[in-house]
Structure formats: structure tokens, C-alpha cells
Amino acid sequence: MSDQDIELEARLTEQEYFEPPEEFVEQANVSDPAVYDRFDEFPEGFEEYAEMLDWNEEWDTVLDDSNPPFYEWFVGGELNASANCIDRHLDDRGDETAILWEGEEGETRHISYRELHEEVNEMAAALRASGVEEDEVVTIHMPMVPALPVTMLACARIGAPHSVVFAGFSATALSDRVNSADSDHVVTIDGYYRRGDFLNHIEKADEAMGNVDHDPEVLVWTRHDEPEVDVSDDYTLVADLLAEHEGEEVEPVSRDAEDPLFLMYTSGTTGQPKGCQHRTGGYLAYAAGTCNYVEDIKPEDTYWCSADIGWITGHTYIVYGPLALGTTTVMYEGAPDYPDKSRTWEIAEAYDVDIFHTSPTAVRQFMKWGTEHIEGHDFDFRHMTTVGEPIQPEAWLWYYQHIGGEDAVIVDTWWQTETGGHLITNLPAIQDMKPGSAGVAAPGIEPAIYDDDGEPVDAETGQAGNLVIERPWPGMLQTVYGDDERFIAEYWERFSDTDSNDSEDWVYEAGDGAVQATDGYYRILGRLDDVMNVAGHRLGTMEIESAVSEVDAVAESAVASREDAEKGEVPDVYVTLREGVEESEEVRQEIVESIEEGIGKFARPNEVIFVDDLPKTRSGKIMRRLLENISNGEDLGNTTTLRDPSVAERIRDQIHAD
């Protein structure tokens, strides 16, 4: 243990809770615990969030729960998300910065609400002129450049749900999503900067289009004035379209509250990712509400969430929530260690960031890089967030001391792509912080912990179990795009009475393990299903396995999660080879490449381990849990259900031979 670790441990032993500074409480958007009572008026409590938006048509029913789990929120209401994020701020804040963008090479753009209005209108006109119709899903494969939120908001303006695919996803992942959403339009960009290199991004679209089962139109933004890489003649340059529609305004389409705003594909327990479909009214209300109460955002703040817009965190907490509240949201294109490890703090200082939102993986990285990169940078956060993975108390305390200067609050927020916004989190002026604990239920949310038989586990027992949500909330997904049955099977079936039409009999299964302490705080333990969390990126073990199975030499494979001090979890791939194939560096390389091609470089395995056989139950099911125990150097545990227990022992001996 280093001196730093010993000091952190000592402080944590001494202090379990940390109070929010008085100065914070005094200025907080919400500091009266009565907020919880208001939201306990269910479902009317959630109107408080909906009232933060501008509606063209007021809703007549807050929640229609007559056909669970297909809940409907703010029924009868009409609104437009783009108008809520832009137009309604023009009178008061038109000249204030909406998006503050910094490119990796150092260029910056301060896009005012008025400029954003112009750009989004022109893009909306361009999309419409290209034939994008209301309710058509537009797939967007773009990195962290302003054109990404502009395209999203332009889609929202004309009522075309967007499906943003994280730029790091491969061509195959892109074509899968274009096919699944049946998109007739794909928006991409020629390239972008990453660690000083200009990456050719459009080549992924080029390759993907070969695997798309229809013939979408490809619209291409350019990172600079002119394309820097070859752009196919079959594609349309967005710049040309914008020139044709310069100065045009597009009336925001009045969308039904239940009309979908976007799809976000995420990994589940099968090889195919699921398109989580989010509604317009409930989602935007929940995004704005949690940005207001949990993130404590005020219009005059500069707020920086360092996630990527290609994931749900970026959708809710870079784009929709902050812009709905009329604040300044920061976007940074590149890597946090380029050109050096102080880049994050330079940005925080240069823009005088008030609220900073990041992941535990990033905190662990900053901690490893050391305080010398922070020192000398003059920034002062009032509020900090973590999201995406459990944060170890030591990392929490380091964040609190070295980034927050012991006078910023930290909120650890638990939620998922499916939930649209935070579900378990403290309201920073109301509860004390407890390192390592996500905190209490957000207003109006009813989490619980069930044992495997569906019986509630009492906090007094200190027992871990399945995290569930017992009541609907406005930010929840509507369904899995085009697959209502999968929606029920993935999230509801296990703990609900699926024959019942009474919403009290329907319970949402999060897929996470959790434990509740007697103070009411939840500690999230991680996924219980075959989903991994690699540096905050969600990956299905089946998705990785299906990429591995593309390699001819491979007979069978199983992916196990290994704990990792920096990334939280990393995938180990266990592989058996076909008869007559010898293990070799080439085969290993082929496997790695197949994963990079099938999913993306971020899914690259930690290790590829060649074994003679995989541990299987008598019915032939591969026991990944055992492989996880092996990867993590833990006891094998009960192996009596195995067809051949010696297989697991042999693998363990092979791996831990030294």
C-alpha cells in the first residue's frame, strides 16, 4: 500500500459520511426534503418535472398504466424537444453560450443559443429536403463534434427519432444498427482527432453500407471546411445541403408526448443489441428534472459532463437535460491525456467549469496519473458527479480531496440506458455523501432488492440481491424497438405477474446486484447477468463471443470478466480450437481483430486464453461464472454440477501455474 492509500484508508475509517458544504446548500436548486413527499403523490409528483418544459398542449393524464408494462406518460400532451432545448431560451438567453466545444487540436467554438437555433434549423431543413420523414429513424455515427448535437436536435425538430451509434463502434456494429432500425438515412463525418491523429471515420460507413440490407442515403459532415479523406460520390455532403438551405427556419413539429425521441442500442444478454426506445415527453421531463435537482444546474452555470454523446449519459446529461435548462454545456473532442495529462484541468480552468461529471474509470485514471497534473490549475467545482460503475471509497475520497478541494459535493448516480436518467442518487443538498454508495432513491422512484425467488430483502438483513424498480417513472424506455416481447422478456418477466393488468404486479428488473444499508443508501455491486462494464462501456459477453465465433479456427469460446484496477472489468476470452488447429499468435490476433471488427476497438480482450475444454454443466451449458472465478484468482466454489469438474481445475492450473 502506498502512503496515499494508507492516508485515504485512515480517513475513510474515521468518517463514513461527508456533509455538503453550507455554501452549496444555500444556493442549491432543491434543499427542502419535502420534495420527496411531493413525489410520493404518485404519479402526480412527476408533473413537477414536466412543468419545467414548454408544452404546446398540456397533458390530460399523467400516467396511463392500464396496459403494463407499456406505460404512457403525460398522455395527450404535445411538445417538441428541439424547441424546448433551443427556441424557448432565445428571448432571455439567445446570446449566451449553449455549447462550448473544444477540439483536440485546441480550436474552440462558443455556440450561442441563437447560433444553435440557426444551425439546427438549417440541418432540419436539409434533412427534410433529403427525404427524412416524421417517425423515420435516422442513424447517426459521429464523434464529439458540435455537428452531432446539431444533427440530433434537427432530427428532434422534424420528429424523426435518432439512433446515435458511438463513434468507436465498428462498421459491423453500425450496419447491424442501421438494419435493425431500418434507417433510410445515415449521418456521419469524414474524420476526427484522437491523440493527435486525424482518424478516417467514414471508412466505417463505407464498409457498413456493404452489409446494409437496403440502400440508405449517407449524409456526410466534414470536420474541416473540405473533406480530408475520400468521400464516395454516392454520398451527400451536409455542407452542400446547408448552403442550399441557408437561413431557413423549420417549424418544430408538435410531437405527442409518447412519440419516440430516440433509440439507443445497448448490450443485453443475447448477441444482438437492443434498441431502447425513449419517448419525447416523459424522457425530456425526467432529463430536465434530474439535471435541475440532482445536477443542480442553473442557466448561468458552465457544466461539463465528460462522457461521450454516443452513450446514454451524453444524450441525457450533455445534450437534452442541460440544454432544456438553458445552461452552457461543454463538449471536448479528444483524449484526456492529449497532449498531456493535465488537459482536463486546463479545460476546467479555461472555461471556469462549475459542475463536473465523469466516470469512476476516469477518476481512477486521474488518481494513477497523480496530483502533479492538477496542481497549478485554477478551477473550482461546486458539484461533481460519477456515473456508470461502482466507485471504490478510496477513489471517491481522492476525487473529493484532489479534484473537489473538499468543498464540492459529489453525487454518485446509478441508472441505465433503459432508465433515461438517474434513479438512485442523493439530492446533494439533502443527504450526506457516503463514499462507495450510490445513495437513496431519487424522488418518486421505488427501488427494492429481491432475492432470486422474488421475495423482497429487508435492509436490516444486509443481504445482497437483485435490484428492481417497483413503480414506473417518466424516463423509462417505452419498449425495445420493434420487439415488445423482448422488452417483456428482458426486463419484466422474471419478477412480474405477466398475466396481470394491474401495474402493481409489474416489476422492472435492472440486472444489477445491490445491497441496501439500514440508512436507506444503496450500494450497487454490478451486473448479475451476462453484461460487462468495461471502463463504463457496457458490453454483452454474448456479443463478444459471437464475434469470436466468426474465426474459423475457433471451436467454442466463453468470455469471463476479470476485475481490473483501472477499467473496473475487462474481458478474458477462453477459447477451444478446432481439431487440427494449433494455438498460435496468428490465431490470437485473428480473434482480437474479429472482436474489433464486430464491435469496436474498445471491446478488445484483456487476454485470449487457449484451453482444451470449457467447463460445462451436464446439460452442456458453459459456466462462465467459474471462468470468472479463475480469471480473478478466486476459489472455484461448487463444481458438482459440472459434467467434468477436472476441466475447471485444469484451466485454473494452466492459468495460475506460476
Ligand code: PRX
Ligand atoms: O451495472 C450498472 C452500471 O452501469 C449499468 C448501465 O450501463 P449503461 O446502460 O451503459 O448506462 C451507463 C450510464 C448510466 C448498470 O446496470 N452503473 C451505472 N451507474 C452506476 C453503475 N454501477 C454502480 N454505480 C453507479 N453509479
